[in-house]
Amino acid sequence: MHLPAELLFRLREIFPIDALATGEAERIAYSYDNSRRQALPDAVVFPTEHAQVEALVQACRAHEVPVIARGRGSNTTGATVPVAGGVVVSFERMNRILRIDPDNRLAVVEPGVLNGDLQQALAAHGFFWPPDPSSAPWCSIGGNLACNSAGPRTVKYGSPRENTLGLRAVAGSGEGFRCGTYTSKGATGYDLTRLLIGSEGTLALITEATLKLTPKPSAVRTLRATYRDVGAAARAVARIMAQPVTPCALEFIDDAALKLAHDHGGDRVPLAGAMLMIEVDGEPATLPSAVDAVSAAARGDGLEELRVAETAEETRALWAARKALSPAQRTISPHKINEDVVVPVSHLPALVDGIRLLSAKHDVLIVSFGHAGNGNLHVNLLPRDDAERERAHACLADVFALVLSLEGTLSGEHGIGMVKREFMPLALEPATLELMRNVKAAFDPDGILNPGKLLP
């Protein structure tokens, strides 16, 4: 505990006794996230209302103590690890759905609402909120917004940046503010809403969000296509995205990942050189022609089998296997390096081929799968011992260089956090980074919000 006594006294005024934790056990529980990086905070607070967050940031600012917003810690980049100590703000108790407004296709939520809980509440009204990370059942909307977390449906429906209308937040200055609109369109001043989305808690703490909802399509069809090798599958992805019917999911799974998924999901998951899961949605009458269009594009050199999932159970098994891939890899390598690089779709074949070469060159197992329709691949380096870990780090630098040479960028949906911070100068020009630093200073003049993240 290194908090100044005066600050601790103030925190006790702001928070009830059960909403301020300073014991070691609680501090350890909030010291790490899914990146497996770790650093002890000095205290953890559990706000239940906006005013507490304002008072907290003002108090911490007065003492130059770091403030780290935290959803459910499911991010993979260390974005919520309190590397410089300070106060972790867990939003888990600010978890009310404040308003579901189907007539205006929007919902107002507190940041601690779980993505899965929101989807369930919306389904009753015939709507959904498009962002759907694999961690949907246990990740929070606040975390989704902070990291611009996306998921398979992004290829058709967009990320949080395309699906959020307004925010309430507290800047690093300690000032609360609202931005954006309660309407589906707006041109009243600067777009601070999108600026906060993906800023990983470094500009402001989000205390309320107005989300844009999408009507649930009435029907879905899932196809699986297996290919001789990863290159053939990647070329099929580029063909599918170059025709007009946009699938609502287009997932790529390489041979090593398929093996993992097969171990987890059983024989309903095929073994092959690579597999695509393709999903189309819409009104029932439209689906046969949509299935035809994507099927035609999926066919080509190297296709082994193309079939439409016959039963809901078969579809569920495919998705369960796909969603289990991230956790399953921990069994191979507790120190897996989980990247989520993104390239223009037409360069996906070159990316997949290049990764194969780098895996061989550095002698590191790499398992790749992900949201191929966006060119967004989860490239997982799976070192099994210390020597491999060192090789994996060298390999990673080569992977980023490859991605940038293919007009891609470091992250499609995981963000930067601690782990990709050092690579930012490869992806962004000095002038762009400088503007980002100026923007940071505009919101957080003393640099107390989530220090050590995002900007190098």
Added chain:
Amino acid sequence: MHLPAELLFRLREIFPIDALATGEAERIAYSYDNSRRQALPDAVVFPTEHAQVEALVQACRAHEVPVIARGRGSNTTGATVPVAGGVVVSFERMNRILRIDPDNRLAVVEPGVLNGDLQQALAAHGFFWPPDPSSAPWCSIGGNLACNSAGPRTVKYGSPRENTLGLRAVAGSGEGFRCGTYTSKGATGYDLTRLLIGSEGTLALITEATLKLTPKPSAVRTLRATYRDVGAAARAVARIMAQPVTPCALEFIDDAALKLAHDHGGDRVPLAGAMLMIEVDGEPATLPSAVDAVSAAARGDGLEELRVAETAEETRALWAARKALSPAQRTISPHKINEDVVVPVSHLPALVDGIRLLSAKHDVLIVSFGHAGNGNLHVNLLPRDDAERERAHACLADVFALVLSLEGTLSGEHGIGMVKREFMPLALEPATLELMRNVKAAFDPDGILNPGKLLP
């Protein structure tokens, strides 16, 4: 001419002789925009490349001379009027389409490309860029981005903020930079792209844009529904948007506007208490069920006639009449006040009713029409003499108060410019405005970019 001699000398170094205008005739030509506000610039320049824009901003910054970006001056808010003099930068000669990349569903353009020219070039590849202001044939992409200009298709496909992936620009500091990605997804740092979109040239001058393209739907059906009165039509809009089939246009035209359109478009435009134009698009097989769904919602108390446009010519006539509404009003009132307020769709009936009352209260003719699917109404106050102009100004303040009381905002797509600047404090909290000012300072430390606009 009030430019310092040293600056003028530098401008002559940067620009060829035919790309720098200081004569009165040219300065007058670039002194106004579609707001009919006017102020003389000290010079006009016509860059053809990014490097010139960098050099220009650096030179002007050294002399604290204003720099005003200009597309084609079609905006209605005075956003391009050089109220403090300085140098107008007309991007009309930076009008190359640099790259159309159908495989990755994107295009790279210079800011001076006309919206209509781009659409034509994209159509050959089976794509379109969704923003489609009425001024599409003569407005520029740079202007669309600067003002977040939208149009009828926004209800389904979004505004420039949802359809732009990356930008190249020059900040008020004189530094050139790139932001965003060449991929359809990204989480690499702050979203400066969306921050610049809608910033009306106050943060940076856009010199290149990477636009997200959408496949052209293969078929469209247009419906027209006439209603007894505006309230009945507004209630139908709310019903249409509360069901799952999203129209690709949902336009509202009140009785006074219909009369104007009828005068312009002839008998194919009906006279009625109000009219909705409803358009649905998609694969041909899907349209009958989509037409059924929106038709069912369009029916209700006050519906007079609902029909599907039978011929392409009938559809064209409806759109021609709709698109001619803005210019046609000038014939009634050269001093029309053209607002584009927006409210949640469910509050549209209350907005429409309230505007009727305000029109009567202030004795000012008001013609309303617009993008009802977004709750975005063009409220046109048409004073015919000086006394009416004074009453119109008082009425306008009441209109904004009404809009804000209905959870709406000042502008859906025109932006703020000069004319709505004074109303910003009604719509935004002081803390939000303060953050916007900080953001402005982060990009434009000396405040030389488009002074007197957007922020009060």
